[in-house]
Amino acid sequence: MQDISAEIIQKASEGDLPAFENIYKAASSFVFNVAFRVVHNREEAEEVTQDVFMNVFRKLKDFRQQASFKTWVYRITVNCAINHYRKTAEHKKRSVEFDERIVSEKVFVKQEPAMTQEEHQGFINELLDNLNPDQRLCVVLRNIEGLSYQEIADSLNININTVRSRLKRAREALINFNKVTK
Numbered sequence: 001m002q003d004i005s006a007e008i009i010q011k012a013s014e015g016d017l018p019a020f021e022n023i024y025k026a027a028s029s030f031v032f033n034v035a036f037r038v039v040h041n042r043e044e045a046e047e048v049t050q051d052v053f054m055n056v057f058r059k060l061k062d063f064r065q066q067a068s069f070k071t072w073v074y075r076i077t078v079n080c081a082i083n084h085y086r087k088t089a090e091h092k093k094r095s096v097e098f099d100e101r102i103v104s105e106k107v108f109v110k111q112e113p114a115m116t117q118e119e120h121q122g123f124i125n126e127l128l129d130n131l132n133p134d135q136r137l138c139v140v141l142r143n144i145e146g147l148s149y150q151e152i153a154d155s156l157n158i159n160i161n162t163v164r165s166r167l168k169r170a171r172e173a174l175i176n177f178n179k180v181t182k
Contacts, residue, residue, distance in 0.1 A: 001026060001027050001030035001070050001073070002026040002027075003026075004022070004023055004026050004027070004069055006065055008022050008023060009023070009060070009063065009065065009069060012057075012060055013060040013061045013063065014061075020057060020060075023056070024053055027073055028049060028053070030070075030073070031048075031049050031052050031053070031073065031077050032045055032046065032049045033145075034074065034077045034078065034081065034140070034141075034145065035048035035049055035052070035077055035080070035081045035084075037128070037136075037140040037144055037145075038078070038081035038082060038084075038085055038133070038136065038137060038140065039081055039084055039085050039088070040125050040128070040129065044084060044085075044088065045081075047084065048077070048080050048081045048084050051080045051084070052073070052076050052077050052080050055076050055080065056073065056076060059076070067154065068154075071151065071154050071155050074141075074147075074155035075154075075155050075156065075157060078137055078141075078155060078156055081137075082133045082134075082137065085133055086133060127174055127177065128140070130173060130174070130177045131170050131173055131174070134166055135166050135167075135169055135170035135173065136170070137156070138152060138156075138163055138166040138167050138170060139167065139170045141155065141156075142163075142167060149163050149164060
């Protein structure tokens, strides 16, 4: 995410639409990428991105520049994405089914020496789908977005030990998933 000056943030919080547009341009791809990693669907990630910026617009006047703007936007994005994921998961009743055809395809893809980017992304999404939303989010923020444990804790407004615990459980779940598919 591009740096956004305190002056732009202040102007946007006072209702200056061109300043808010600058924030949107600087942060929209970042927000979309985080949302996409949680919901695994381009259209849903776009919807989450819209929700995030509606929230940012409404709550910007309450932003205290004591914390990083990026962390604040992360927190809003994460909350919107998880809420959206949970809402759609209830309707779609997403569940992973392990029939023999899917398992054999996963094993084949893993053994393929040169995966295409699309195959690689699909495999990562399958792995992430086996985690609960809290674990998935910690894995995405740590391993894909590259945040430190402390940055994750700040972004999610949770204790750093909770971050460690969620990542540990996620790793265990991924190891167990890998054992099932072999």
